[in-house]
Amino acid sequence: MLLFLILFLVTMALGFPIAFAMLLASLYFIVSDSGSDLIIVPQQIQDGLNSFPFLAIPFFVLAGNLMAEAGVINRFVQLAQSLIGHVRGGLAHAVILSGALLSGVSGSGTADAAALGSTMIPALEKQGYKKDFAVVLCAFSGALGPIIPPSIFLIIYGAMGNVSIGQLFLAGVVPGILMVLVLMATSHIVVTRKGYGVQMPKTTLAEKGLALKHAAFDLVLPLGIIGGIRFGIFTPTEAGAVAVLYVLFIGLVVQRSLSFAQILKAARETVDVLGAVMLLIAMATIVNYILALFQASDHLAAAVVGLSSNPIMFLILTNLLVIFLGSIIEDTAVLVLMTPILVPLLDNFHIDPVHFGMVLCMNLTIGLVAPPVGLAMFVTCSIGQISIERFMRESWPFLLALLLLLLALIVFPSISLWLPHQMVHV
Amino acid sequence: MIVEAITIVTLFVMVATTLIGVLDRFVFGFGLPWPEELARFLLIWSSLLAAAVAAKHQSHFRLTFLSDRFGPKWTDFMDVVCVIAVLVVAWKGVEFAMIFNTQTSPALGLPMSYVYASVPVSSVLIAFYIVQNLLARHRSAGKAG
Numbered sequence: 001m002l003l004f005l006i007l008f009l010v011t012m013a014l015g016f017p018i019a020f021a022m023l024l025a026s027l028y029f030i031v032s033d034s035g036s037d038l039i040i041v042p043q044q045i046q047d048g049l050n051s052f053p054f055l056a057i058p059f060f061v062l063a064g065n066l067m068a069e070a071g072v073i074n075r076f077v078q079l080a081q082s083l084i085g086h087v088r089g090g091l092a093h094a095v096i097l098s099g100a101l102l103s104g105v106s107g108s109g110t111a112d113a114a115a116l117g118s119t120m121i122p123a124l125e126k127q128g129y130k131k132d133f134a135v136v137l138c139a140f141s142g143a144l145g146p147i148i149p150p151s152i153f154l155i156i157y158g159a160m161g162n163v164s165i166g167q168l169f170l171a172g173v174v175p176g177i178l179m180v181l182v183l184m185a186t187s188h189i190v191v192t193r194k195g196y197g198v199q200m201p202k203t204t205l206a207e208k209g210l211a212l213k214h215a216a217f218d219l220v221l222p223l224g225i226i227g228g229i230r231f232g233i234f235t236p237t238e239a240g241a242v243a244v245l246y247v248l249f250i251g252l253v254v255q256r257s258l259s260f261a262q263i264l265k266a267a268r269e270t271v272d273v274l275g276a277v278m279l280l281i282a283m284a285t286i287v288n289y290i291l292a293l294f295q296a297s298d299h300l301a302a303a304v305v306g307l308s309s310n311p312i313m314f315l316i317l318t319n320l321l322v323i324f325l326g327s328i329i330e331d332t333a334v335l336v337l338m339t340p341i342l343v344p345l346l347d348n349f350h351i352d353p354v355h356f357g358m359v360l361c362m363n364l365t366i367g368l369v370a371p372p373v374g375l376a377m378f379v380t381c382s383i384g385q386i387s388i389e390r391f392m393r394e395s396w397p398f399l400l401a402l403l404l405l406l407l408a409l410i411v412f413p414s415i416s417l418w419l420p421h422q423m424v425h426v
Numbered sequence: 427m428i429v430e431a432i433t434i435v436t437l438f439v440m441v442a443t444t445l446i447g448v449l450d451r452f453v454f455g456f457g458l459p460w461p462e463e464l465a466r467f468l469l470i471w472s473s474l475l476a477a478a479v480a481a482k483h484q485s486h487f488r489l490t491f492l493s494d495r496f497g498p499k500w501t502d503f504m505d506v507v508c509v510i511a512v513l514v515v516a517w518k519g520v521e522f523a524m525i526f527n528t529q530t531s532p533a534l535g536l537p538m539s540y541v542y543a544s545v546p547v548s549s550v551l552i553a554f555y556i557v558q559n560l561l562a563r564h565r566s567a568g569k570a571g
Binding site for chain 1 (some may be wrong): 434519
């Protein structure tokens with residue numbers, strides 16, 4: 001068991017792709033130690049991928065990519081700006097709000113950050129915001145993606161941990177809104193202190209109406225997805241397929257802003273994400289099969305229960321572990337490895353798996369925008385052409401704010417559980 | 427690139443299949459069992475083909491802080507190890523698919539080997555793309571030197 005884990009960690013550290021490191025350690029273990037045939041490798045791959053909930057991953061990635069190609073961000077930003085553009089740091093607030101709306105369609109924080117960054121970093125700079133601040137702002141607004149439903153993280157967590165994805169999505173609504181408020185408050189403090197940005201004149205009611213009219217079709221989507229799941233009209237997976245169809249409908253029929261080349265580009269980006277994420281899931285299925293042979297979860301449970309039976313203590317310990325793992329390994333890999341190990345432990349501490357999913361998701365989301373391996377950070381830094389060091393110097397107030405929010409989520413389960421519980425009793 | 431094109435088509439067929447399932451439930455009410463099953467099978471195929479495309483584009487997550495210092499020889503070595511591992515999976519994948527040659531899926535009546543063939547096919551493709559990238563690296567290094 002120990003040898004298996006060491007082999008995995010060493011191959012990964014030496015630079016093998018993480019999915020291949022999982023494969024190599026598994027192959028070695030099965031051949032040398034278990035006495036079973038290697039045929040369980042293809043069998044576990046099939047088993048891991050054969051899941052209807054996982055279909056939601058490509059669907060929401062594709063919907064988000066198409067949405068970005070269709071120029072939705074500009075319409076969202078215009079709408080948000082017409083509403084709050086006149087206050088100090090108005091454009092910054094508008095970027096955060098647009099990130100929230102985009103997150104309501106797309107499931108991936110990295111893609112959202114990339115889409116926001118490529119359109120909004122130049123726009124923010126033009127309006128007198130420091131470039132480093134613009135990059136950081138786009139990265140953190142994109143990071144709303146995994147919190148506000150739909151969310152790839154929550155889909156993977158739900159499917160691998162046998163937790164209702166619909167409930168998880170509902171649980172993300174309140175933390176998502178809180179995260180928007182926290183980001184806006186932080187942005188306000190930074191902007192006023194450093195004097196970034198020019199103030200815009202207040203828009204008239206007619207201008208507000210026009211912006212709303214332009215974005216009306218796009219706004220249906222985030223509301224429709226969460227509403228459709230809430231009222232049991234469709235499952236999260238079906239919502240994803242409907243979202244793709246609807247975005248194509250807006251892009252091709254209503255706005256006519258989507259070309260064939262753009263659809264192709266969105267599809268190609270989706271394929272790359274799909275390949276990387278699903279191979280990780282497939283290989284993690286083999287690893288988890290092996291860990292189950294060792295009863296790793298039981299041993300861990302015994303060890304942790306012996307340590308403390310306080311649920312908050314448990315949550316803080318697991319969060320520290322996930323932050324540690326997330327700072328060396330890519331977040332999706334942490335999620336596929338840790339979910340099957342941690343979810344069975346929750347019963348011992350009377351922690352609601354929906355609450356735990358939300359905490360885990362918030363933790364991993366912070367990992368997306370934090371060094372050293374935050375993907376959203378990398379993507380926006382490369383768009384904005386700034387170094388990671390400059391990103392870090394500008395991002396700490398936002399990082400601190402999100403860590404405080406994570407702590408609040410841990411201590412007050414009702415933040416995530418209030419909405420799903422409301423719904424169950426209806 | 428043909429594999430990427432097939433994957434993209436599969437992706438959109440998956441969307442369409444799922445939509446047929448939704449339509450069926452709300453409009454026609456046949457209770458068709460096959461859209462859900464077909465969508466799952468397409469997900470398996472498209473995921474594994476996409477994994478091959480991602481290998482070609484080198485977009486599989488990896489840590490580079492040590493391997494960057496070890497130089498190109500080390501990268502070549504890792505590629506060779508990965509190719510061997512993937513070919514072992516391909517060989518076992520063929521065996522696995524053969525075992526289930528006679529079993530058919532519940533809703534579509536499709537031989538399960540059609541689904542299980544995805545593992546060996548994509549494993550071979552992954553191996554092919556890794557070798558292709560390796561050779562391309564050497565060719566450009568040869569030109570530069």
